[in-house]
Amino acid sequence: MNTKVLEIINEIRAAKGLAPIESVNNETKLREDLAFTSFDLAELTVKIEDEFDIDIFEDGLVSTIGEIYAKLA
Amino acid sequence: MVFLYDNETYSYDDLLHAISGSGTYFPLYRTKELFPFFANMIKALAASMPLTLIDADINASEIDGVEESDINAEQAFEPKIYQSMDEVVAALQQSRSEITIFTSGTTGQPKKVVHSISTLTRNVRLGEKYAGQIWAYAYNPTHMAGLQVFFQAFENQNTLVNVFGKQRDEVYRQITDKQITHISATPTFYRLLLPFEKPYESVIRVTLGGEKSDQHLYDAIGQIFPKAKINNVYASTEAGSLFAAKGDCFQIPEDIRDKFKVVDDELLIHKSLLGSSESFKFTDDFYHSGDLIEWVDKEKGLFRFKSRKNELINVGGYKVNPGEVENAIMAIEGVRQALVYGKANSILGNVLCADVQLEEGFALTELDIKKHLSTQLQDFKIPRRIKFVEEMTLTRTGKLKRS
Numbered sequence: 377m378n379t380k381v382l383e384i385i386n387e388i389r390a391a392k393g394l395a396p397i398e399s400v401n402n403e404t405k406l407r408e409d410l411a412f413t414s415f416d417l418a419e420l421t422v423k424i425e426d427e428f429d430i431d432i433f434e435d436g437l438v439s440t441i442g443e444i445y446a447k448l449a
Numbered sequence: 450m451v452f453l454y455d456n457e458t459y460s461y462d463d464l465l466h467a468i469s470g471s472g473t474y475f476p477l478y479r480t481k482e483l484f485p486f487f488a489n490m491i492k493a494l495a496a497s498m499p500l501t502l503i504d505a506d507i508n509a510s511e512i513d514g515v516e517e518s519d520i521n522a523e524q525a526f527e528p529k530i531y532q533s534m535d536e537v538v539a540a541l542q543q544s545r546s547e548i549t550i551f552t553s554g555t556t557g558q559p560k561k562v563v564h565s566i567s568t569l570t571r572n573v574r575l576g577e578k579y580a581g582q583i584w585a586y587a588y589n590p591t592h593m594a595g596l597q598v599f600f601q602a603f604e605n606q607n608t609l610v611n612v613f614g615k616q617r618d619e620v621y622r623q624i625t626d627k628q629i630t631h632i633s634a635t636p637t638f639y640r641l642l643l644p645f646e647k648p649y650e651s652v653i654r655v656t657l658g659g660e661k662s663d664q665h666l667y668d669a670i671g672q673i674f675p676k677a678k679i680n681n682v683y684a685s686t687e688a689g690s691l692f693a694a695k696g697d698c699f700q701i702p703e704d705i706r707d708k709f710k711v712v713d714d715e716l717l718i719h720k721s722l723l724g725s726s727e728s729f730k731f732t733d734d735f736y737h738s739g740d741l742i743e744w745v746d747k748e749k750g751l752f753r754f755k756s757r758k759n760e761l762i763n764v765g766g767y768k769v770n771p772g773e774v775e776n777a778i779m780a781i782e783g784v785r786q787a788l789v790y791g792k793a794n795s796i797l798g799n800v801l802c803a804d805v806q807l808e809e810g811f812a813l814t815e816l817d818i819k820k821h822l823s824t825q826l827q828d829f830k831i832p833r834r835i836k837f838v839e840e841m842t843l844t845r846t847g848k849l850k851r852s
Contacts, residue, residue, distance in 0.1 A: 387815070387816070390816055391815075391816055391819040391820070391823075414765060414796055414797060415764075415765065415797065415828070415829065415833065417796050418765070418794050418796040418797040418800045418833060419800065419833035419834065421794060421795065421796060421800075422792060422794060422800045422802070422833060422834050423834060426834070431795060433794075433795040433796055434795055
């Protein structure tokens with residue numbers, strides 16, 4: 377699961393011309409640390425939904441990687 | 450003279466025999482076979498009997514006001530004897546039939562529209578220079594575009610070759626075997642024929658209609674059919690064919706120019722040009738076509754289509770025209786077909802997504818396409834999820850299906 381999420385994050389970063397990141401932890405902030413815009417977050421949701429069938433933003437905002445993991449767990 | 454090549458070959462004599470002296474027909478005929486379908490249609494029209502055209506795969510429950518028991522129920526009428534096809538054509542041109550057709554239902558339940566022979570054949574060209582043409586029949590015969598092609602070919606007693614829904618190899622084989630001269634089809638149909646392998650010189654006229662096309666496709670068609678003039682046609686279930694094509698623009702004929710208005714970029718059509726339907730809503734006798742256009746030369750009635758009104762996708766407050774994005778994707782080398790759509794999303798309302806079908810021998814990644822698009826389009830117009838698909842789903846009328 378964690379590898380897949382990291383893979384998706386790096387796909388999104390690559391399209392923006394950003395270097396891949398090697399790892400994330402529970403505290404990694406989506407906007408601040410990963411430089412994600414709302415469009416990036418939307419892509420992240422769609423791709424996570426494709427993979428895990430869960431809409432991570434369905435019931436409110438998610439701001440860290442840890443909160444994503446919690447939804448997927 | 451051959452009338453139709455399908456699984457079997459039918460001559461105009463076969464057609465005459467099927468019609469002349471027959472005193473029964475099907476007012477509501479559901480069949481997958483083209484010859485009996487056309488024979489029944491011509492028989493009804495020549496005798497001025499009412500006719501309802503329904504898809505071969507439709508159930509009565511899918512359309513309003515049609516009972517399953519009405520379908521394929523024979524009805525008697527006063528038989529007519531015809532000595533020649535010329536007589537049949539003349540009778541058809543004078544027909545007083547009410548012809549009911551249905552929209553393809555891409556935006557909900559199929560809607561019923563009643564036409565007369567004059568709205569259906571308004572743009573048929575007749576005369577010696579139209580004789581001897583061999584048409585690839587690439588449309589569903591129960592819908593407007595298929596009817597337009599059919600009447601053009603039939604009234605000139607041309608030959609039809611059925612290629613609707615056929616595979617690429619089969620289409621090319623028919624073009625060669627039957628020496629097809631005319632093709633009228635959707636851009637989706639022509640994209641099936643890509644990539645260019647060799648020229649087919651028998652084809653002298655290529656017509657595109659029903660969807661937006663793009664320069665990449667025109668260029669490819671120009672290679673595949675080097676002898677062909679390429680033009681566009683605009684036909685709707687509501688109005689039939691209305692405009693003449695001028696390059697990538699359309700021109701409103703001068704004599705009906707006062708029958709059109711443009712409000713908020715949307716083309717409005719006067720009701721005198723339409724068939725009749727309870728589903729039509731008019732503002733001061735003008736019908737909202739849902740087609741968004743831009744004037745190229747308003748004085749001359751010259752315009753270009755931009756998109757369908759209800760197709761715009763709202764992405765985080767930005768309005769995206771999927772046709773524009775599709776064109777940009779299809780301009781990338783190796784892409785055969787693209788479909789852009791919105792997927793409901795809790796952050797943006799919609800996320801822009803694309804299904805992409807590649808040409809054989811090409812390997813593109815999602816990142817390749819995004820990188821390409823970023824040089825052409827604003828960020829919000831770039832699809833955030835790109836799926837590579839083997840096949841695209843088509844509607845009954847052979848257009849790309851928007852879910």
